[in-house]
Amino acid sequence: MLRIAVPNKGSLSEPATQMLAEAGYRRRRDRELVLPDPANGVEFFFLRPRDIAVYVGTGTVDVGITGRDLLLDSGTSAVEHRPLGFARSTFRFAAPAGTVRSVEELAGARVATSYDVLVGNYLAERGINASVVHLDGAVESSVQLGIADAVADVVETGSTLRAAGLEVFGDPILQSEAVLIRPADRPAEAAVDVLDRRLQGVLVARRYVLMDYDVPVEHVDEAVAVTPGLESPTVSPLHDGNWRAVRAMVLREDANRVMDELYEVGARAIIVTSIHASRL
Numbered sequence: 019m020l021r022i023a024v025p026n027k028g029s030l031s032e033p034a035t036q037m038l039a040e041a042g043y044r045r046r047r048d049r050e051l052v053l054p055d056p057a058n059g060v061e062f063f064f065l066r067p068r069d070i071a072v073y074v075g076t077g078t079v080d081v082g083i084t085g086r087d088l089l090l091d092s093g094t095s096a097v098e099h100r101p102l103g104f105a106r107s108t109f110r111f112a113a114p115a116g117t118v119r120s121v122e123e124l125a126g127a128r129v130a131t132s133y134d135v136l137v138g139n140y141l142a143e144r145g146i147n148a149s150v151v152h153l154d155g156a157v158e159s160s161v162q163l164g165i166a167d168a169v170a171d172v173v174e175t176g177s178t179l180r181a182a183g184l185e186v187f188g189d190p191i192l193q194s195e196a197v198l199i200r201p202a203d204r205p206a207e208a209a210v211d212v213l214d215r216r217l218q219g220v221l222v223a224r225r226y227v228l229m230d231y232d233v234p235v236e237h238v239d240e241a242v243a244v245t246p247g248l249e250s251p252t253v254s255p256l257h258d259g260n261w262r263a264v265r266a267m268v269l270r271e272d273a274n275r276v277m278d279e280l281y282e283v284g285a286r287a288i289i290v291t292s293i294h295a296s297r298l
């Protein structure tokens with residue numbers, strides 16, 4: 019039975035649960051901490067997102083979902099197996115407008131963060147001697163309240179920073195997103211491969227749509243060049259021998275541009291459908 023750690027709270031919890039449900043696993047109904055799913059040969063452990071790398075790093079659980087930032091901050095030996103495409107954020111320094119312009123200027127300053135190891139390593143690698151102030155959350159308030167000169171925190175829309183009168187400076191410390199992690203010293207076992215393929219299937223189903231259209235025989239090559247698909251598009255005969263039907267996968271975000279281009283080359287009856295599940 020594969021043991022899988024899943025965040026029980028916070029920004030990662032709901033999208034992780036949703037993704038696992040779309041991948042065909044049993045969904046958590048209440049606030050259970052352990053959820054066996056024997057039909058799929060797995061057992062879920064709902065843990066604090068910050069603790070997941072600790073469990074996976076020691077091999078207590080086989081695989082887990084957490085944030086890349088949390089993984090790096092954990093200092094454990096767990097490794098990233100695959101990015102999962104949700105909870106995307108950057109991790110950045112910020113300070114009141116005009117007070118700190120570069121990371122080098124943090125020398126001698128107090129930097130508040132919930133990610134001490136990540137920030138400590140980043141500063142140490144650059145030889146910058148700043149003191150790291152640990153806070154559990156609402157880090158953005160620390161400067162106004164006088165216990166820090168700058169912060170290092172998760173930024174998604176930037177609205178929390180703005181509301182606190184802070185501005186980012188320096189390069190992003192990290193681009194983060196939810197990731198599947200596994201122990202460093204253990205090769206991915208077959209059961210992990212199944213989970214991994216299922217999660218990839220969800221990612222593909224979310225990223226792509228299926229496009230069907232009819233096109234005159236003499237324009238098939240031009241149309242197929244617009245929709246090359248993953249391997250190669252399906253081209254089928256129609257009852258009217260002058261036309262062909264084509265089916266191909268297209269990136270969801272490109273769907274309208276692709277439909278415009280297909281129409282230009284003579285395609286008609288262009289239909290887009292969502293992909294419910296996939297296995298590449």
Ligand SMILES: Nc1ncnc2c1ncn2[C@@H]1O[C@H](COP(=O)(O)OP(=O)(O)OP(=O)(O)O)[C@@H](O)[C@H]1O
Nearest residue numbers: 027028029030067085087088105106107172174194
């Ligand atoms: N606004 C956000 N947008 C995207 N990802 C976020 C956001 N806030 C936190 N995360 C991500 O969530 C993970 C942190 O989860 P955690 O549950 O510790 O904090 P949280 O989501 O802020 O929840 P809490 O309410 O407990 O503070 C990190 O990987 C972080 O990058």
Ligand SMILES: O=P(O)(O)OC[C@H]1O[C@H](OP(=O)(O)OP(=O)(O)O)[C@H](O)[C@@H]1O
Nearest residue numbers: 155156157172173174175176177178179
């Ligand atoms: O750039 P934004 O879209 O504003 O999002 C970023 C904010 O979201 C998270 O905070 P959360 O609400 O989880 O509170 P916390 O600081 O107590 O964790 C994160 O810690 C940032 O503060």
Ligand SMILES: [Mg+2]
Nearest residue numbers: 028029155156
């Ligand atoms: Mg938070």
